[in-house]
Amino acid sequence: MSNVSAKQFDTVPAGNPAVESPLCWSYQQQKTANSANAGVVLREKALLGHVVLRGGAIVLDEAVRQVLGISLPAKPNTVERDEAGERSIQWISPDEWLVIVPGGEECALERSLRETLGDAHVSIVNVSGGQTVLTLAGDNAREVLMKTVSFDVHPHAFPVGKGVTTIFAKATVVLRRTSETEWELVVRRSFADYCYRWLLDASAEYGIDTQ
Amino acid sequence: MFYIHCPYCQEYREEEEFHPRGEAHLMRPKDPDNTTDEEWGDYLFFRKNPRGVHHEMWVHSVGCRKFFNITRNTVTYEILETYRMGEQPSITAETEKVRKEQGVQTADGGWQTIGAQPESKALNEETSS
Numbered sequence: 001m002s003n004v005s006a007k008q009f010d011t012v013p014a015g016n017p018a019v020e021s022p023l024c025w026s027y028q029q030q031k032t033a034n035s036a037n038a039g040v041v042l043r044e045k046a047l048l049g050h051v052v053l054r055g056g057a058i059v060l061d062e063a064v065r066q067v068l069g070i071s072l073p074a075k076p077n078t079v080e081r082d083e084a085g086e087r088s089i090q091w092i093s094p095d096e097w098l099v100i101v102p103g104g105e106e107c108a109l110e111r112s113l114r115e116t117l118g119d120a121h122v123s124i125v126n127v128s129g130g131q132t133v134l135t136l137a138g139d140n141a142r143e144v145l146m147k148t149v150s151f152d153v154h155p156h157a158f159p160v161g162k163g164v165t166t167i168f169a170k171a172t173v174v175l176r177r178t179s180e181t182e183w184e185l186v187v188r189r190s191f192a193d194y195c196y197r198w199l200l201d202a203s204a205e206y207g208i209d210t211q
Numbered sequence: 212m213f214y215i216h217c218p219y220c221q222e223y224r225e226e227e228e229f230h231p232r233g234e235a236h237l238m239r240p241k242d243p244d245n246t247t248d249e250e251w252g253d254y255l256f257f258r259k260n261p262r263g264v265h266h267e268m269w270v271h272s273v274g275c276r277k278f279f280n281i282t283r284n285t286v287t288y289e290i291l292e293t294y295r296m297g298e299q300p301s302i303t304a305e306t307e308k309v310r311k312e313q314g315v316q317t318a319d320g321g322w323q324t325i326g327a328q329p330e331s332k333a334l335n336e337e338t339s340s
Contacts, residue, residue, distance in 0.1 A: 076220050092275065
């Protein structure tokens with residue numbers, strides 16, 4: 001299994017072809033709304049590199065420290081970030097972590113992780129094409145989440161640095177709190193349009209600012 | 212609505228995130244070649260349906276996607292404990308304290324909800340107290 005490093009498939013083809021975010025269709029369909037006093041600011045962090053790591057915490061922690069310089073989050077439902085906040089690792093389950101890095105880095109990351117891990121029994125999957133990140137900010141962002149997500153988003157239950165997988169309307173979401181005012185939602189590609197339109201509708205009463 | 216403590220996420224989550232997956236602690240017969248049809252039938256198809264404390268397997272399907280066990284009272288719906296796979300329950304129908312506090316009727320002896328019959332008078336008196 002360690003020898004696969006030689007024949008890894010680089011999912012970014014040569015020649016820089018045009019790429020579109022999972023939400024490009026939604027942007028065409030929905031008129032961009034920009035209220036003057038928007039209570040909710042919705043943005044997309046499109047085309048980031050998403051990698052799912054599975055395996056034993058100890059071996060993965062060593063490899064990830066070496067490659068990314070961040071340790072695996074030790075506690076359940078937490079997110080570790082590097083100093084710039086661009087790279088993050090989130091606890092998903094006792095043997096599963098979600099790594100998000102700037103777009104284009106994911107293949108190199110996968111390769112160097114495989115080299116570092118050698119024969120260790122782990123799984124590294126590049127899921128960049130399967131999900132996208134939405135950010136929700138503004139004074140009323142928490143109200144929107146309160147009527148959307150079944151998890152308690154009050155600051156005492158959801159401090160900054162926490163991240164959970166939970167129900168988002170009729171879909172699922174990986175919800176992370178990046179700062180006092182900003183939330184990140186990792187949604188599936190196939191549900192991206194649904195989530196986007198849900199957020200537009202749910203935020204309508206507060207006024208919404210989209211890009 | 213249950214509010215279930217996931218032993219892997221180590222916090223309470225809404226019932227929506229979970230799915231029940233039937234009775235817990237089912238053991239596959241150790242020697243399949245020398246197992247009678249009746250034993251196989253019991254293993255494959257026959258499940259307990261106790262009135263009172265029951266051990267169930269649940270999965271945190273929206274969340275960590277791990278299976279774990281719940282000890283639940285089928286009469287009051289109270290969840291007595293949740294514990295990881297491979298662990299044994301600390302609360303069972305035989306636990307005296309549970310029987311007293313909750314008026315649990317024992318799950319053994321095939322005492323079912325439908326057509327329930329008290330096995331003995333002593334049992335009846337204990338539950339009524």
